[in-house]
Amino acid sequence: MYFQKKRVIAMLLAGGQGSRLKVLTEKTAKPAVPFGGKYRIIDFPLSNCVNSGIDTVGILTQYQPLELNEYIGNGQPWGLNKTHSCAQVLPPYERHDKKSGWYKGTANAIYQNIDFVDRFNPDYVVVLSGDHIYKMDYSAMVAYHEKSGASCTIAVRNVPLEEASRFGILNTNPDNTIYEFEEKPAKPKSTNASMGIYCFTWSVLREALLFDEDDPKSSNDFGKNIIPMLLAAGHKMMAYPFDGYWKDVGTIDSLWEANMELLGKNPEFQLRGGKNSTIYARNSALPSSYIDDKATVVDSFVAEGCEVYGSVKHSVISVGCTIGEGAQIEDAVIMPGVVVEAGAIVRHAILGENSKVCRNAVVGGAFKPKEKKKISVTSKGAVVEANAVLKPGDML
Amino acid sequence: MNVMGIIFTNDASLGELTNKRTMASLPFGGRYRQVDFALSNLSDAGVRHVGIISRHNYHSLMNHIGDGEEWGLELEEGGLEFLTPYAQSATHTYRGKLESLANAMDFLEIGSDDELVVMTDSAILSNIDLTAVLNAHIASGKDVTVVTKAGICNGSKVIDLAVKTGKNGEVTDMLVDYAAPADYAASMDIFVLGKQFLIRSVKELIARDKFHMDRDLVLGGWQRGVVSVNAFPFEGVAMFNESIGEFYENSLALIKPDIRKDIFDGRHPIYTKVRFRVPTYYGEDSQIDGALIADGCMVEGNVKDSVLFRNVTVEKDAEVESCIIFNDAVIGEGAELKYAILDKDVTVTPGAKLIGTRNNPVIVKRGETV
Numbered sequence: 001m002y003f004q005k006k007r008v009i010a011m012l013l014a015g016g017q018g019s020r021l022k023v024l025t026e027k028t029a030k031p032a033v034p035f036g037g038k039y040r041i042i043d044f045p046l047s048n049c050v051n052s053g054i055d056t057v058g059i060l061t062q063y064q065p066l067e068l069n070e071y072i073g074n075g076q077p078w079g080l081n082k083t084h085s086c087a088q089v090l091p092p093y094e095r096h097d098k099k100s101g102w103y104k105g106t107a108n109a110i111y112q113n114i115d116f117v118d119r120f121n122p123d124y125v126v127v128l129s130g131d132h133i134y135k136m137d138y139s140a141m142v143a144y145h146e147k148s149g150a151s152c153t154i155a156v157r158n159v160p161l162e163e164a165s166r167f168g169i170l171n172t173n174p175d176n177t178i179y180e181f182e183e184k185p186a187k188p189k190s191t192n193a194s195m196g197i198y199c200f201t202w203s204v205l206r207e208a209l210l211f212d213e214d215d216p217k218s219s220n221d222f223g224k225n226i227i228p229m230l231l232a233a234g235h236k237m238m239a240y241p242f243d244g245y246w247k248d249v250g251t252i253d254s255l256w257e258a259n260m261e262l263l264g265k266n267p268e269f270q271l272r273g274g275k276n277s278t279i280y281a282r283n284s285a286l287p288s289s290y291i292d293d294k295a296t297v298v299d300s301f302v303a304e305g306c307e308v309y310g311s312v313k314h315s316v317i318s319v320g321c322t323i324g325e326g327a328q329i330e331d332a333v334i335m336p337g338v339v340v341e342a343g344a345i346v347r348h349a350i351l352g353e354n355s356k357v358c359r360n361a362v363v364g365g366a367f368k369p370k371e372k373k374k375i376s377v378t379s380k381g382a383v384v385e386a387n388a389v390l391k392p393g394d395m396l
Numbered sequence: 397m398n399v400m401g402i403i404f405t406n407d408a409s410l411g412e413l414t415n416k417r418t419m420a421s422l423p424f425g426g427r428y429r430q431v432d433f434a435l436s437n438l439s440d441a442g443v444r445h446v447g448i449i450s451r452h453n454y455h456s457l458m459n460h461i462g463d464g465e466e467w468g469l470e471l472e473e474g475g476l477e478f479l480t481p482y483a484q485s486a487t488h489t490y491r492g493k494l495e496s497l498a499n500a501m502d503f504l505e506i507g508s509d510d511e512l513v514v515m516t517d518s519a520i521l522s523n524i525d526l527t528a529v530l531n532a533h534i535a536s537g538k539d540v541t542v543v544t545k546a547g548i549c550n551g552s553k554v555i556d557l558a559v560k561t562g563k564n565g566e567v568t569d570m571l572v573d574y575a576a577p578a579d580y581a582a583s584m585d586i587f588v589l590g591k592q593f594l595i596r597s598v599k600e601l602i603a604r605d606k607f608h609m610d611r612d613l614v615l616g617g618w619q620r621g622v623v624s625v626n627a628f629p630f631e632g633v634a635m636f637n638e639s640i641g642e643f644y645e646n647s648l649a650l651i652k653p654d655i656r657k658d659i660f661d662g663r664h665p666i667y668t669k670v671r672f673r674v675p676t677y678y679g680e681d682s683q684i685d686g687a688l689i690a691d692g693c694m695v696e697g698n699v700k701d702s703v704l705f706r707n708v709t710v711e712k713d714a715e716v717e718s719c720i721i722f723n724d725a726v727i728g729e730g731a732e733l734k735y736a737i738l739d740k741d742v743t744v745t746p747g748a749k750l751i752g753t754r755n756n757p758v759i760v761k762r763g764e765t766v
Contacts, residue, residue: 037675038691077670263677271674280672285665288426289676290656293685293700303675304427304691307653316675 015062023379031130055085105220167193420518441526445474492607538626544581557583
């Protein structure tokens with residue numbers, strides 16, 4: 001079979017469990033978690049690839065892959081199903097030399113798929129993760145990488161000093177070359193946080209992966225092993241500053257926040273796409289939404305296939321939801337297929353896919369911005385019985 | 397069961413709304429084109445070979461349907477075919493369905509001989525289980541099955557084909573192009589017939605210069621005793637969009653939950669071309685009183701008893717009542733619209749007023765600014 005040579009391909013790390021999303025990822029891989037009414041988290045890096053002219057994407061899956069595989073399918077929603085383009089799901093597999101099995105770390109996941117990358121003989125490989133919400137033109141980063149002649153370029157963003165110790169911090173010279181990498185430093189020297197978006201020259205990365213695999217002490221991770229190794233070996237490494245919206249949605253709090261940041265007349269993150277910044281998603285064949293005359297919908301997103309009879313304020317209602325008469329939804333993220341029956345109250349909460357809140361039940365409490373967040377969460381398919389109470393911060 | 401489908405795209409009959417499009421490509425229900433109903437019904441019944449017969453204005457239709465992917469019809473074998481008029485007959489358009497079928501003989505003659513043909517059109521919309529119609533046709537042993545809907549005939553609406561049935565559902569009378577009384581049921585222009593029977597009938601009738609499906613094949617054949625006819629009464633919602641008034645009322649009827657649930661029955665979804673849009677955003681001061689609203693809209697004003705298609709903007713303090721608004725319209729701040737149909741890409745400037753009547757809604761042409 002003939003494979004067209006590609007200048008750039010992308011490898012998307014989508015195998016993580018996302019255990020900090022708790023009940024929301026019990027049965028779903030993090031990249032498949034719904035976001036923004038009609039999207040899933042993975043739609044953001046996938047659409048960014050397409051919008052950046054990258055037409056070949058390997059998607060590394062491991063944890064709970066069923067739903068994710070089904071969602072990606074043949075890549076058609078993102079236009080990745082053409083003759084010389086693909087969205088290839090790459091699960092772990094068995095090999096004759098036993099150098100296989102579960103992906104041991106992020107670098108090992110790429111190592112096990114060197115054959116996939118080699119088919120396209122790429123000059124550059126962009127490594128992405130499936131847990132961030134942002135819009136970015138990777139082609140600008142690749143051009144920056146190519147121009148600098150670096151072996152590796154890492155996208156960075158400025159974070160507040162007090163938060164810097166939660167991130168991988170890159171210490172740079174004034175010309176953006178990296179001289180030091182510190183993973184979650186106690187005393188950060190700079191505020192350049194790695195966004196987990198890497199552009200590698202493939203020949204360099206390929207060699208580094210083979211070398212790293214032979215080190216029994218390595219945990220085969222990009223941040224912990226590959227980046228420090230390349231730095232120590234004297235490779236030129238660049239930081240690529242990015243100042244657009246970028247959100248790690250790896251926790252319940254940040255997932256809720258990122259959904260809330262879509263709202264308002266001038267939202268912090270604009271879902272609406274201009275040219276080359278549309279975020280695509282697999283489409284559900286649902287009719288338009290119906291808003292009844294007893295309903296009120298204020299400062300909220302409502303996706304297709306919904307029936308709204310109750311009151312919705314400052315919330316995101318995903319595809320195929322029903323909000324019953326007299327129900328009140330406020331500061332909430334309602335995932336696809338949820339039913340909130342008449343008279344139920346849902347505030348400051350995330351309702352997981354296809355969960356149900358029965359008549360007059362109460363989920364969560366009023367959101368008070370200054371307090372520590374206590375978001376109530378229902379898992380996929382959970383049922384809050386009639387008249388029951390799910391207290392602030394509780395999970396079902 | 398081997399079944400092929402034929403969809404007629406129908407002549408323009410809705411004035412300005414169909415000047416530049418067929419009835420098949422007329423937008424309906426917030427995110428659909430009328431042909432989506434026929435295509436989805438056929439696809440849902442497992443029909444994998446569909447011909448679309450169009451006389452003219454078929455470019456917007458081809459653009460919408462593409463290779464039929466959304467309906468599972470992008471197949472190596474069978475799939476979707478556009479049966480457009482031959483070049484030499486460009487000045488002469490088909491006089492009737494039989495003539496257009498005579499021109500599509502190559503399409504009909506493909507495949508096995510035992511096939512059944514489902515013929516359907518694009519002006520009468522329903523979510524119908526065609527498998528049940530096909531089974532009833534086979535069980536009846538008749539030459540033609542016509543799907544009918546009671547409650548449409550009223551003595552004043554002219555019906556293409558009206559069918560009267562006896563106690564056991566047997567056909568006792570038929571009327572063509574006539575304001576049939578209320579005890580007749582109206583044909584939904586959905587027919588099932590054997591392929592060989594259809595081919596034979598078309599050839600014979602065209603040879604006698606007969607080209608009208610309802611009058612010559614169904615009624616004429618039945619009267620001459622050479623065609624046996626079975627009626628299949630449809631119980632669900634059928635929308636006869638044969639005039640602007642009907643199109644307007646049927647569109648607004650989608651606001652009623654029972655009608656909406658019938659025609660968009662979740663077990664048999666209506667598929668349409670994907671046009672990716674963000675979810676609809678409702679602003680701080682928006683007020684919605686019974687409306688069907690598609691994705692990609694921005695609603696800051698008030699909307700009552702209306703259908704909004706994709707990507708419609710309703711600015712602050714604008715009032716929209718009993719309106720059908722096709723995609724990409726912008727309704728400016730403080731504008732007032734009542735009893736209106738806005739075609740695609742219409743701009744209503746801030747403060748403008750546009751008020752029709754229930755029986756005579758104002759129509760704004762595509763791309764116009766009010």
